[in-house]
Amino acid sequence: MRAPDDPAAAEWRLAWPRQPAGGAAGTRLGRATGASLEFVDSRDYVVGDDLRHVDWRAYARTDQLRVRLFREEVAPALDIVRDVSASMAVTADKTAAADVLCDAFAFWGERGGGRPRVYDALDLQPATPLRRDGVRVVVSDFLQPDDPAPQLTRLAIGAALLIVVQVLDPWELDPATEGATALHDCESDARLDLVLDAAVIARYRGRLQRLCASVEHATRRVGGRFATVAAARLSTMCRDALLPAGIVETA
Amino acid sequence: MTFASPMALLALLAVPAVLALHLFRRRYRPRRVAGLFLFAPDALVASAGRQRTPLVRSTSLWLELAAAALLALWLAGPRLSFFGVPPHVVIVLDDSASMSAKGRDGVAFAARARDIVERELRAAGGDVRVTLVVTGQRPRVLCGPNAPAAVASSALSTWNPQRARHDMAPALALANELGGERATMLFVTDDPRATAPAGCAVRSVGESLDNAALVHARRALHDGQERLFVDATAFAGSTLQTTLTLRALGDAKVLMSRAIELPGDRVARFELDLPTGTGGIEVTLGGDALVIDDACVLLAEPPRSVGVAVRLPAERIAELHLGHALRALGPAVQLGSGEADLEICAAPSEGPWSVQVVIAAGVEPIDAWIGPFLLERRHPLLRGVTLEGVIWSAGRLGGIGGIGGMGRGLVFAGDVPLLGEETLGDQLRLSLALQPARSNLVTSPDWPILLANTVDLARARLPGAAQVNVRLGDAITWRRRPSDDARDELRLVDAEGNATLGVGARVVTFDTWRAGLHRLMRGEVEQARFAVNFADPRESDLRGCGSATLAAAPRPQADLAAAAGERGGVERRVLAFLLLALAALDWLVLSRPRMTQALV
Numbered sequence: 001m002r003a004p005d006d007p008a009a010a011e012w013r014l015a016w017p018r019q020p021a022g023g024a025a026g027t028r029l030g031r032a033t034g035a036s037l038e039f040v041d042s043r044d045y046v047v048g049d050d051l052r053h054v055d056w057r058a059y060a061r062t063d064q065l066r067v068r069l070f071r072e073e074v075a076p077a078l079d080i081v082r083d084v085s086a087s088m089a090v091t092a093d094k095t096a097a098a099d100v101l102c103d104a105f106a107f108w109g110e111r112g113g114g115r116p117r118v119y120d121a122l123d124l125q126p127a128t129p130l131r132r133d134g135v136r137v138v139v140s141d142f143l144q145p146d147d148p149a150p151q152l153t154r155l156a157i158g159a160a161l162l163i164v165v166q167v168l169d170p171w172e173l174d175p176a177t178e179g180a181t182a183l184h185d186c187e188s189d190a191r192l193d194l195v196l197d198a199a200v201i202a203r204y205r206g207r208l209q210r211l212c213a214s215v216e217h218a219t220r221r222v223g224g225r226f227a228t229v230a231a232a233r234l235s236t237m238c239r240d241a242l243l244p245a246g247i248v249e250t251a
Numbered sequence: 252m253t254f255a256s257p258m259a260l261l262a263l264l265a266v267p268a269v270l271a272l273h274l275f276r277r278r279y280r281p282r283r284v285a286g287l288f289l290f291a292p293d294a295l296v297a298s299a300g301r302q303r304t305p306l307v308r309s310t311s312l313w314l315e316l317a318a319a320a321l322l323a324l325w326l327a328g329p330r331l332s333f334f335g336v337p338p339h340v341v342i343v344l345d346d347s348a349s350m351s352a353k354g355r356d357g358v359a360f361a362a363r364a365r366d367i368v369e370r371e372l373r374a375a376g377g378d379v380r381v382t383l384v385v386t387g388q389r390p391r392v393l394c395g396p397n398a399p400a401a402v403a404s405s406a407l408s409t410w411n412p413q414r415a416r417h418d419m420a421p422a423l424a425l426a427n428e429l430g431g432e433r434a435t436m437l438f439v440t441d442d443p444r445a446t447a448p449a450g451c452a453v454r455s456v457g458e459s460l461d462n463a464a465l466v467h468a469r470r471a472l473h474d475g476q477e478r479l480f481v482d483a484t485a486f487a488g489s490t491l492q493t494t495l496t497l498r499a500l501g502d503a504k505v506l507m508s509r510a511i512e513l514p515g516d517r518v519a520r521f522e523l524d525l526p527t528g529t530g531g532i533e534v535t536l537g538g539d540a541l542v543i544d545d546a547c548v549l550l551a552e553p554p555r556s557v558g559v560a561v562r563l564p565a566e567r568i569a570e571l572h573l574g575h576a577l578r579a580l581g582p583a584v585q586l587g588s589g590e591a592d593l594e595i596c597a598a599p600s601e602g603p604w605s606v607q608v609v610i611a612a613g614v615e616p617i618d619a620w621i622g623p624f625l626l627e628r629r630h631p632l633l634r635g636v637t638l639e640g641v642i643w644s645a646g647r648l649g650g651i652g653g654i655g656g657m658g659r660g661l662v663f664a665g666d667v668p669l670l671g672e673e674t675l676g677d678q679l680r681l682s683l684a685l686q687p688a689r690s691n692l693v694t695s696p697d698w699p700i701l702l703a704n705t706v707d708l709a710r711a712r713l714p715g716a717a718q719v720n721v722r723l724g725d726a727i728t729w730r731r732r733p734s735d736d737a738r739d740e741l742r743l744v745d746a747e748g749n750a751t752l753g754v755g756a757r758v759v760t761f762d763t764w765r766a767g768l769h770r771l772m773r774g775e776v777e778q779a780r781f782a783v784n785f786a787d788p789r790e791s792d793l794r795g796c797g798s799a800t801l802a803a804a805p806r807p808q809a810d811l812a813a814a815a816g817e818r819g820g821v822e823r824r825v826l827a828f829l830l831l832a833l834a835a836l837d838w839l840v841l842s843r844p845r846m847t848q849a850l851v
Contacts, residue, residue: 087285094285143286172285182279185287192287193279200290207289 004107006100008235012248014108016076017135017161041069077134078109078116081155085122086187087143094169097231098139101165104234105137108248124151132158139165142215143172149218162224163247166215170230172208175201259327265319273312314837318830325826338379339397341430342368343422343451345440346385348723348790350412352441352541354458360796363456364439365407371437372400382429383407387414388724390422396429413543413765415724415787423447436803443797452803457796461487463513463536464544464791468784469720470525470532470552477525479549481534485513486792493537495521500531500548500768531768531782543766544791548782550719557709559584560591563610567597570687571610576699580706593709599680603733605712606679608705613646613684620644620664627661632672632681632708635700638662644689645669648682658682677733677757679708716771716779723785727761729753729771729778742772743781 004010042055045065055066082102089095102118109116114135119126124140136159142148156162175196183192194200212228219226227245229237242248284290306312344350350360372379381403382395394406423438427448430436438447441457467482485491490512497507506529513519525532529551536545561573568574573595577584594604597611624638648660648668658680660668673680687693711717714732721727731737737756744750746767753759763769766785771778 090283090285141285143289145288169285178280178282180279182281183284183287183290184281186283186285188287190287192290194290203292204289208286211286211289 005103006234008233008238009104009107011235011251012104012108012238012242013251014078014105014112014114014135015246015249016112016114042066043069076114076160077131078105078114078137079126079130079134079159080105080109080116080118080137080139081121081124081126081130082118083122083124083138083140084120085140087141088167090186091169091171091231093231094141094167094172097229097237098167100234101139101167101229101237102137104238105139109135124155130155130158133160135159135161135163137163137165139167141168141172142166142211143168147218148215149221152215152218152224153222156222156224162219162222164215164219164224164226165242165247166212166226166228168228168230170232173228173230175204177201259323262319262323262326265322266316269312269315269319270306273309273315274306278307309840311837311840314833314840318833318837321826321830321833325823325830337397338375339382339430339434340371340375340379341382341384341426341434341436342371343384343386343419343426343436343438343447344368344393344410344412345419345438345442345445346387346391346410346412346414347416347441348413348543348785348787349457349541349793349796350441351543352457352460352462352793352796354460354540360441360456360458361410361412364454365410367439367454367456368407368437369404371435372403375400375435382426382434383410384422384426384429385410385412386417386419386422388417388421390425392425392429411765413723413785415722415785416789417724419445423451426451441796443799444795445801447801447803449804453799453801455797455799455801457793457798459795459797460540460793461485461491462540462544462791462793463487463491463493464541464788465534465536465547466518466544466786466788466791468534468547468549468786470549477527477529479521479523479525479532479534481521481523481547482518483511483513483521483536484518484788484791485515486788486794487515490514491539493539496535497523498533498535499529500533500550506532531780540793541791543785544787546766547784547786548720548768549784550780550782552719553715554582555710555713555715555717556583556585557593557706557713558591559586559593559595559706559709560588560604561586562588562594562596564597567610567687570693572693572698573702576702577706579699580703583710584706592713593706599682604678606681606705606709608681608683610683610685612686613648615646617644617646617686618664618667619689620667620669622664624669625663625665630661630672631711632670632701632704633661634704636697636704638692638695638697640691641695641697642689642691643669644686645684646686648684677712679712681705716781719780720782720784721763723763723766723783723787725763727763727769727771727781727783729759729761731757731759739773741778744770744772745783 042058043066045054045067049067053067053070055068058064058066080102082098088098106116106118117131119128119130121127124138130136136155138152138155152162152164177198178196181194181196183194184190185192216226216228225245225247227241227247229241232240238248243250344364350364353359354363368383372381377400379400380395380397381400382397383393383403383406385391385393393410394403398406419438419440426436427450432450436447436451438445438451438453440453440455443455443457445453445455447453463483463485465481466484467480469480471478471480479497481495483495492510492512495507495509495511496505498505507523511519511521531548531550534547534549539545559577561568561577563571563573577586590603592604593606593608594600594602595608595610597609599607599609620643622638622641624641624643626633626636626638643664648671658671658673660671662668662670669684671682673682685692692698712730714730717728717730727743729741741753741759742750743753743761745765746769747765749765750772751761751764753761763783766783769781769783771781
């Protein structure tokens with residue numbers, strides 16, 4: 001198992017869903033019966049059952065062949081969708097935070113018995129199909145004027161769990177009053193001249209909160225988990241945002 | 252760029268205006284953002300007023316400053332020598348007093364001259380350059396050289412001709428030098444016979460007029476009674492009737508006024524006894540064409556008697572007949588034994604005297620000469636002295652002492668100096684080698700003349716004014732007291748308040764430009780008063796004045812009218828092109844950021 005880019009990742013682990021939908025044979029208990037040590041049920045023997053699972057004690061008492069069923073162990077898929085649009089590179093801190101998060105999720109997935117895979121996607125549309133029944137993590141800023149619900153619904157189809165992490169630069173979360181400012185959009189190169197005063201910033205904050213709420217709402221609607229993080233050190237992001245949102249837990 | 256081109260001066264205000272715009276302009280700090288749509292509804296929100304921000308030396312700032320400066324330059328109408336020569340008009344103004352005479356229409360000749368000059372300048376165009384020269388023995392540049400027309404008009408208003416008759420040639424020569432070959436030259440006078448050098452037109456604005464004038468006036472003591480002598484003349488073909496008035500200066504009290512008849516071209520003398528203690532007086536004639544020669548101010552001359560001390564043995568005084576000779580000079584001499592202005596002694600000595608005469612026999616060998624004597628006739632001491640028939644017996648002058656080898660000989664017998672002078676700072680020492688017992692000099696007519704000249708020399712060295720009644724054009728001289736600081740500034744202030752600085756250290760001289768009372772000021776303290784009077788019969792005679800026009804011979808390169816159209820044109824076109832280029836460049840610089848896609 002590889003070492004994470006940020007050593008702080010070792011202090012945390014991914015809060016896996018209680019019963020992952022499925023996956024290749026692995027170390028995590030699956031939803032179906034399998035070869036783990038966890039007893040689930042018993043049933044009558046049918047031809048073809050593994051004789052090692054015949055409950056011989058019950059046969060001795062009842063003279064009926066019963067087979068002990070155990071929970072299967074799977075290695076769930078962990079698909080990490082990383083938004084690589086220009087908006088994620090608006091500041092070095094934001095880019096670094098997204099990279100660290102993706103790397104940490106991959107580390108946590110690998111350490112948790114999963115099979116992590118990172119997908120770089122523009123507009124949250126990976127070039128290759130995502131794996132079914134896996135856990136999907138979306139790392140993006142969702143700073144787009146369109147409604148995020150369709151995208152998130154599409155990402156949630158076939159997934160056991162959708163985790164949405166909205167990464168924002170600290171200035172994007174809390175801009176300062178800077179007076180006359182020429183804002184250049186990093187994606188469209190459009191320019192907007194305005195005076196960044198308290199009133200403008202207050203209105204901006206309101207709009208941002210509504211945007212974040214819409215992303216969260218869309219995530220909750222598909223049964224996912226959502227957190228908004230300010231670009232910072234991994235430990236800070238985990239403690240302040242991912243842990244309260246139930247996305248990670250202490251190792 | 253002067254007040255003659257006020258638009259250019261106003262345009263210069265564009266420079267600080269551009270600076271102010273850049274100081275207070277709103278500068279947008281660039282910032283890259285990801286969610287521009289979150290700000291979009293607040294686009295172009297105006298804040299509550301602008302604040303001064305640090306000046307950014309941007310390309311736009313420099314371009315706009317350069318454009319503002321060029322605009323001012325363009326309005327000023329600059330000219331470069333290689334693009335053309337501006338029209339240059341040189342006008343010579345006759346500054347003689349007759350130009351201030353008034354014609355029958357009540358307009359002074361000088362006013363007519365001003366009108367002509369103004370018309371000439373208007374005809375030459377707005378960018379004409381003017382040089383005004385005023386005639387005189389020492390011609391004066393009234394305006395210019397190459398002054399704008401507005402400046403010339405202003406200077407012209409101060410012109411007030413009052414000079415005595417003088418030669419016009421120096422002024423015309425000066426004008427020719429200042430104007431060069433390209434300038435248009437005009438000589439404005441009242442003499443219809445006046446001529447001018449080639450290339451110079453002549454306009455005569457005079458008018459033949461009769462005129463009565465005071466040609467001479469003086470106050471003199473006769474037998475203890477002060478008497479006024481006035482000479483007046485009618486410059487006319489017939490007798491003129493006028494009024495002679497005498498006023499006291501202090502209270503303007505009329506001391507005498509009577510109607511008089513002045514025969515044509517003849518001097519009429521009027522004499523009048525003045526009351527004892529009469530101060531300054533003003534003598535006037537009735538008004539006529541020329542006012543300046545109708546008035547004369549005579550101040551009471553201050554007493555300038557010379558203190559004389561004779562420090563010789565009694566028998567020597569008798570041999571030299573000094574008593575008789577000095578007493579003959581009357582009240583001009585105050586004999587005494589104390590400190591004196593003139594000291595006559597047998598050996599050189601130090602003292603507060605201004606002139607010392609050392610009379611001694613001289614050293615051996617003693618000879619006697621009967622002439623011919625060599626005299627320095629230009630020296631004031633020897634004015635009127637001939638030494639004809641004089642037998643002069645004396646030793647050698649060098650042995651008298653004082654002069655030694657440093658003095659200057661004034662009278663020689665062959666190569667032997669008999670009379671010499673030596674200047675010792677402000678003091679003058681005369682050394683006379685003479686054995687009166689063996690000479691007949693003291694009994695000759697030259698002796699009292701020599702003594703009188705010596706007293707005059709001493710009087711000329713008295714501190715103060717040599718005379719307080721001065722003829723216009725003559726210099727006023729003022730000798731400082733020995734105790735005065737030569738660095739103190741002396742000013743001569745005329746009746747209109749115009750001040751002239753004196754020239755000289757111990758003896759300060761002032762040129763007189765205007766008639767009337769003048770005050771000599773040291774700082775704010777009045778030192779003396781002077782009366783400057785006009786007296787020149789040649790100028791008072793206005794019968795020779797008249798009007799005439801004498802065209803100037805054309806000069807091949809003087810096609811100034813054609814050149815006037817081109818003058819400044821190239822420069823202005825170049826400046827206009829530069830202005831447009833700067834404006835376009837500035838627009839490009841400023842519009843570059845705006846070329847980005849506008850946010851909808």
